[in-house]
Amino acid sequence: MNKEELKVRLEALLLPPTFEEGAEWTTAVVDPAGWEGFARHLRSDAGLEFDFLFCVTAVDWRTHFTMVYHLTSTLHRHTMVVKVKLDHDHPSLPTVSDIWRTAEFHEREAFDLFGVVFTGHPDLRRLFMTDEWNGWPLRKDYEDPVNMIKL
Amino acid sequence: MIQEVGTTEQGELVINLGPQHPSTHGVLHLVITLSGETIKKVEPHLGYIHRSIEKMCESLSYRQFIYVTSRMDYLSSHINNHGCALCVEKGMQIEVPPRAKVIRVLMDELTRLASHQLWWGAMAMDVGALTPFFHAFREREAINDIMEETCGARLTMNYMVPGGVMADLHPDFQKKVKEFIRFFRTKIDEYDELVTGNVIFKSRMEGIGYLSAESAVSYGCTGPTARGSGVSCDIRKLYPYEVYGQLQFEEVTATGGDCFARYMVRMQEMRQSLSIIEQLIDNIPEGEFQAKTKAVLKLPKGEFYSRVETARGEFGVYIISEGGTTPYRIKFRSPGFSNLSALDHMARGYKIGDLVAIMGTLDLVIPDIDR
């Protein structure tokens, strides 16, 4: 499916997402509450079958967070991007690690570096930082007087 | 991070494999739970060389940040740089001159060969054969010399700039590469004689570390790891960049899903890389090696994603730009990170010796995982 077809197909879902324009791939924006159901549709609906989650990341927009999921279907070879907008003070959304196993590690990474909490994650611990680390290093407001690199 | 390590209530042995261990090839720390010699669970603990490259890149300009990525997957540093350069070019809409495209692909494939050679040696060392390591390094040395002449460096080449490559090829480049191809064609058959056909080696590899195609996709495995399970995921074929679309080469896949399949995929990939280099080496177009670009690059506001195929799998660069001279956020999708997440799934039920073999076929580079 190409970009437009994919968009039409997604709009036919029970809870259709909103779309962002101007990007390389179809970009859908969903709420944290609707994310898990939406993800299940993406993974298993005939014609969509996004089985390969190749990139998961969080972005700190100072006012809010965005979780960005890059998905591809190895069957149909179409790609899409899902963005989930999160509250800045209490970023939290359901995990998708049971849908795409790779998300388990990527979500731990996002938790470690951004402090995004994934509810239902089987093993949500710090991944790179030590357990006693304070703060979330990749946030824009993070200040580390000792290790910060100023360039 | 390091919990109390001892025996569990069921009498299982908990062992720290690493952070300093001969076969983790770096500072990977695995906490493995054993019942006798059989693995019950493998839990990777990461971050021993986490440098937060993503954060660092947020304060570097679009020309500078490319070179930090050499320090991630140091064995395919050129390909990492390539991915970053592609992403910046995509954002700036820079048209790369044909000569630069061919040079980039040539360098990519040489890097891939060097990486696979090192993997082959290290892999054989993991299963206990120490000699192949030195044989692999003899051939890798030839590639490093070629790199040194043209790029000025042997490992972290830093040869890419947005819009092309930093300098023109060394006058001897073509001669040297042709010599190398002739030399390596004979040596790669020697590799097969020395290791591939060995009975002990085969028995250590076959049927070990099984990864099904579904699991490979679900765990986000890419590169030879996934192709060994029969998943077609070569970015060079699926989403061709530079001149890959015009080249004759095959995407190597195997259906075994075990260590031996992954091993064979990499061995065949070396031959494919050789054939790509052979196709290009006599057909380097004349012209500029670098497009004219402004001194200060400013990416338009937006999001850009580029993917390239490194020696270990799919490397993605995700740049979010606010229109300034530095990226607002950069995310590197490193192949090793996802491949490692499948380790627990692959190693359960096998022996410690198998774990080492599985890690060998995953071809882990720790800075690539930790970033």
Added chain:
Amino acid sequence: MLSIENITHSIDAWLNSMFHPTVVLLVESLIVGICAISLFAVLGLVLVLMERKVSAYMQIRLGPNRVGPGGTLQTVADTLKLAMKEGLTPDGADKFLFNLAPFVVIIVAMLILAPVAFAKGTQIWDLNIGVLYISAVSSLSVIGILMAGWASNNKYSLLGAMRSGAQIVSYELSAGISVISIVVLTGSLRIQDIIASQQDGWWLFKGHIPALLSFVIFIIAVTAETNRAPFDLAEAESELTAGFHTEYSGMKFALFFLAEYVNIFIVCAIAATLYLGGWMPLHIGHWTGFNQVMDYIPSSLWFMGKTFFLIFVIMWFRWTFPRLRIDQLLNLEWKYLLPISMVNLLLMTLIAIEGWHF
């Protein structure tokens, strides 16, 4: 003719003419002890250097080439370094057993040296159950290894020791049966008898295919028994870092290291004695002329030549083969080598009874 036999006899005669027999025995024991220890030291130095040079040759390198002419003093320098290092004992270790283990291993290695015939008439102790003695004592070294692994309070050491235990105990069987097949042929356990029976040809050639087979099995089994690659599971560098001697440093580590090389020497010496005639020169049946020419080469050279050739073969194994896995290793022994060597022993007995050998 100047030979080791003449030298020892003249020393013995001179001592007897000077002192009381009891004193002579004491002095001679002292001399033998000193000789054995110096032989150990020299063997260690030579074999380590040999291993490094052989591996360097296989790995297209030069090997040690800085200390002394052609790097010959490299191992001396290494030994000095090890001697000066601190011998650490880990906190949780069983201190007594931990410190005892390397000595057990090295003493076992020294004990097996007793019945080995180095040249014609040169043997520390020609006891009538020589071969049995060797089999019995060599199986003791596993105690030292288990001790080291257990006492280190390190899981890698423990795993290594357990592997080593399983491995040595299993391969002892094949090695024993192979030895017995030669004993069946000669009808004697005494080393000198076995060597003398090869006066007209070595057992490897005289004993038909069963002898060849038992030779191959013996070499495989002793490679496993000495924990050498491809059977170096007890150490298994890429899996268990260094296995049972992970926690050892300094001279205690050096003792393990030395014992490994001395063990290789001894098992190769035994293989040379049983199958290749020990110090017996290459004789072919009744070709008197040929046999006499061969006799001109000193017997000690014959012995050393054969032994070092076998050592080279074992080193060759190490630098070319990958390592087996523990279950594959035990499979190889219990499912292949043991049945084959039992059938082989049966055939050998038949050959011996019927007198079909040459």
